[in-house]
Amino acid sequence: MARQKNYKASLQTVTKGFEAVEDSIKIDLPRNPRNHRQLDHTQYLGLGFDAWAIQSIHVIRTLLQGGNFSVATLIGYSVNGLRFFLGFLGGGAIKSPPATPNSLTKRHMERFISWLKLKYPNGSTAKNYYTSFKSLVIVLADYGFIETNTDDLLPPNPFPNNAQSTKDADPLSMGEMQRLLGALKSDLIAIHKGTFIGNGAEAMSVMLLITAARSGINTTPLLEMTRDALKPHPFVPNLRLINTIKRRGKGAQSKTIRQTNLIDEFSTIPLDGVAVLNKALEISKPLVALASEEIRSHVWLYRSGQRGGENKIVYLKSGALYISTKSICERHALQDDQGDRLHVTLSRLRKTMESRLWKLSGGDILEVSSVMGHSPGVADNHYLKINDEIKVEGATFVGEAFPDKLRGINVTPTPPGGCKDSLYGSRAPKDGVNHCSEFIHCLGCPSYAIVGTVEDLYRLFSYQQFLYAEIEYFLTDEWDEWRKRQLDYIRLINEFTSRKFDVALVNEAKAKAESAPHLFWAKKIEFMKKKRSGSI
Missing domain, CATH: 1.10.443 (hpI Integrase; Chain A)
Structure with a gap:
């Protein structure tokens, strides 16, 4: 079992208030987007909640020195979190307010949430203040100032319909x-x-x-x-x-x-x-x-x-x-x-x-969230707006697929399949001279097209063989997420072709690609194998 850090070894006891904290309760801040130059908790002394003021500044200073939290976030812990909670405690809303962080109870948190909702009934203001204080409570517990398990302290989902009451900014058309x-x-x-x-x-x-x-x-x-x-x-x-x-x-x-x-x-x-x-x-x-x-x-x-x-x-x-x-x-x-x-x-x-x-990406939420750098849930709930424009223009995976043949439309053969317009397509240079060479991005390009022939499918499955070779080439741990993404592409190619084309046609093209990939991809596969073996 991994050894857990014992914060109490250096912080002594949490029940006596703040005797273990000897640092100043002012922090000079580095430059930050919120333009705050200092956090000063001396303004909270003498109200009957000195332990809150001093222990909070202690953990904020520690987090600031650690460098893993933005200055703006830590400012929020104090300015948006602690300030409003102490305003709640000092307003006489409860008979026996918690004098120290360690005396905080779930009932106190529930009363604070109700107070915020009454004070800020519109928009997301109440939720934002609560979220800042909740984050402060969690770090106080992490550093031993609160001994109660935070799961037993924090009410689940206290703002269940907040998204419905707030108007989020829409993306530009x-x-x-x-x-x-x-x-x-x-x-x-x-x-x-x-x-x-x-x-x-x-x-x-x-x-x-x-x-x-x-x-x-x-x-x-x-x-x-x-x-x-x-x-x-x-x-x-x-x-x-x-x-x-x-x-x-x-x-x-x-x-x-x-x-x-x-x-x-x-x-x-x-x-x-x-x-x-x-x-x-x-x-x-x-x-x-x-x-x-x-x-x-x-x-x-x-x-x-x-x-x-x-x-x-x-x-x-x-x-x-x-x-x-x-x-x-x-x-x-x-x-x-x-x-x-x-x-x-x-x-x-x-x-x-x-x-x-x-x-x-054809609405592939996992692909979008990977590119944008946050979890699929965050992307789905806070960023993606599937408006009428997207519903009309939204491309299916691998651009426009043509199961039988394209009537009156010319398709330029490319290593992964075909392109509707390699000179002026979505990713092309658009200079009228140079053709698009962004072949590794074809699967996400709306100009990409597949004609239902063995030759076109052979090119697509040859690209799939290249993806397999890449996964085998980059085996170290730092490439783990990237490998998962490549495997998603491999899976999507299989699902797409089996859904759109005749099974016998697909099997024939896949067998041909496995035995002898298209020359463009074969050379790249050969190069990676030689590099991996150390021959070059």
Whole structure:
């Protein structure tokens, strides 16, 4: 049995209040998106709940030093959690309030929840305050200040219908997204030409919004992105990875973004994730040496522009981003589909990207949640909006399947099957010269097409053999999730072909691919086998 850490060895007893805690009850905070410089619990002393004030600041300081929680999250524990709970205790709502965390009971929690619901009857405010305090209670228990099992302390599902009473922001429609990206593109061209009329915060906001639209990264990790975040993609030359930190849940995250050649002619600059991020790094590079050591690793640096501090170097925060985004929308007179001013947030951009991914993946929620970096449940409940547009345009798995033959439509043969338009298809360069070469992404592309012939199915099952070979090549533990994803593709290919085509046709094509895969995939399989054996 694994040895459990004994917090009481250093914290003595929880029943005497706070004698074991000797640290100051003020914490100076590093720079953070919420712009709080300090947590001060001295304001809570003398109310009869000193143990709550001191023991809470102790665990918050410990978590801050550990580095696994964002500063904004820990601020919430104090500002949104403890502050409102102590307001509840001091308001006389209960006769015998818990003087210490260890005297907290489930009945106290139930009364606190009722108090919050009465005080904040609309929206999600009450739930947010409760969630912050609940998280604080859990860490107090983790560090030995509460001895009661939290399962016996916290009521299950105290806000069961909260989603029905709150209006979540919808993703942008495709029309709204096109208008926004058109405006951002024109601003990007002006930034390249040096004719951009906005301030430094707006220029950085333009490039951050494009990066957000391309990557779907959460707000805080995107704002805190460091200058070394861009990494080479391990497989595809024209893709790059953006490495960011999402402290809640999965920690480090990688997002894939496309890289195309940056054209010198400003009118043809693509909205390219890598090129835009590199431009932000280029513009902010001269400011790094002038910035404080605390922020010089950030990407989104600019000159403050505030009176008296014009030359002060700051980085983009949520408040400045909100103001800049509003200014961009007003300057371009952007409207939503109802004719009102378009309201843009990073949350809406993220949800828009997820909806687009839902379309491309044919509604495969597991695939979407894997790409976006959170659990399927979170994606299903909070991000995906299956609106009428998606219902109409939603693609089936592996694009458009044609069981018998395509009448009047030309399909270009490709290594995994066929493509409706390899020059101007969904993932093609669209320059009229170069054909699409994104073969490992065909299965999620709406331009992909399968004709019910042995030859086309042979190409698809040859690609499946390549997936098997990849799984055998990358056997170390860090590739475990990736291997599961590849196995999902293998399974989906089998399910799709058995459902759409004649069994004898499928078996013939599969046997041919197993004995002698298509030359394109055979060469890749051969290379991986040689690398694995050490012969090359």
